[in-house]
Amino acid sequence: MTTGALIFAQNNASIDYVKLATFAASRIEKYLNIPVSIVTDSTDYLLSVYPDHKFDQIIEIQTEKNIQEKNFYDGSLSTKRLQWKNFARSTVYDLTPYDRTLVIDSDYVLNSSILKSALENNYDFQIYRNSFDLAYERNSADFQRINQYSIPFYWATAFVFQKNTITQAFFDLVTYIKENWVYFKLLYNINSSTFRNDYAFSIAIHIMNGKHLEGFAIELPGKMIFAADTDILISADDSKMKFLTQKKNYLGEYIVAKTTDLDVHVMNKMSLSRFIDGGSGV
Numbered sequence: 001m002t003t004g005a006l007i008f009a010q011n012n013a014s015i016d017y018v019k020l021a022t023f024a025a026s027r028i029e030k031y032l033n034i035p036v037s038i039v040t041d042s043t044d045y046l047l048s049v050y051p052d053h054k055f056d057q058i059i060e061i062q063t064e065k066n067i068q069e070k071n072f073y074d075g076s077l078s079t080k081r082l083q084w085k086n087f088a089r090s091t092v093y094d095l096t097p098y099d100r101t102l103v104i105d106s107d108y109v110l111n112s113s114i115l116k117s118a119l120e121n122n123y124d125f126q127i128y129r130n131s132f133d134l135a136y137e138r139n140s141a142d143f144q145r146i147n148q149y150s151i152p153f154y155w156a157t158a159f160v161f162q163k164n165t166i167t168q169a170f171f172d173l174v175t176y177i178k179e180n181w182v183y184f185k186l187l188y189n190i191n192s193s194t195f196r197n198d199y200a201f202s203i204a205i206h207i208m209n210g211k212h213l214e215g216f217a218i219e220l221p222g223k224m225i226f227a228a229d230t231d232i233l234i235s236a237d238d239s240k241m242k243f244l245t246q247k248k249n250y251l252g253e254y255i256v257a258k259t260t261d262l263d264v265h266v267m268n269k270m271s272l273s274r275f276i277d278g279g280s281g282v
Helices: 017-031 043-049 088-095 114-119 165-179 181-187 197-208 269-276
Strands: 003-009 036-040 058-060 068-073 079-084 100-104 125-128 131-133 155-162 224-227 232-237 240-246 254-260 264-266
Touching: 003 017, 003 088, 017 036, 017 043, 017 100, 017 269, 036 043, 036 088, 043 058, 088 100, 088 165, 088 197, 100 114, 114 155, 125 165, 155 165, 155 197, 155 224, 155 264, 165 181, 165 197, 181 197, 232 269, 264 269
Parallel strands: 003 036, 003 100, 036 058, 131 224, 224 264
Antiparallel strands: 068 079, 100 155, 125 155, 232 240, 240 254
16 A cells, blocks of 8 residues: 655745645655655746755646635734635545545644554544644634534644545545535535635535544544744744744734644744745744
């Protein structure tokens, strides 16, 4: 059985997702020692700017026609309205060249080998449900349920799946939910102006579970550790990271948070990009 990782990277006007994916891939190779392929609509850019890339395969997709926009924060005082290309995730079953695949967002930074155990078992589908906000005082209810009265929230940021008829049915279901998003948004009372893979995955898991709380999706080891886009990555050294986390009720003020040997979802892509370029994320 072949095992590898897949990272989606579709650039917009201000964020170089290919750069983020190249960095994320280096962390996967370091801590998990598995091949990494990239899914992108920016192949020419990748080959010209990163000719020494070490991706196992470059999987080219077409640029999305119906592109959403959303606000991207760079700390609590700076924001840009940018394109957000996130419709391709449901096609991962057909795109992956591996029998067992780890899929991560390009802003998910590995600092440990905790996911190795997920790549060594025979579960069909593994994903994070439980999470931990580095700014622990912040209201994280939005990451517990898709609304306060509804089903559990699952993170499409990182998941592992094996190719079989069960997971194929799951991704077909995610695609169906995406194509009928207006209906499912109303059905599940989702208060969001944009389509999110997290929501589509959460609904599909709920249906695959027979509308019970568990059965299909197995929890990945550990928790989804995240720093919001209103937080700022200061530095990263080997397996250690340092952030300025937004201080509750004090806009523009921050508290320092440090992590060691923890994988972190760095939502502030601008500060992550600045760090990758060799400077402070500030």
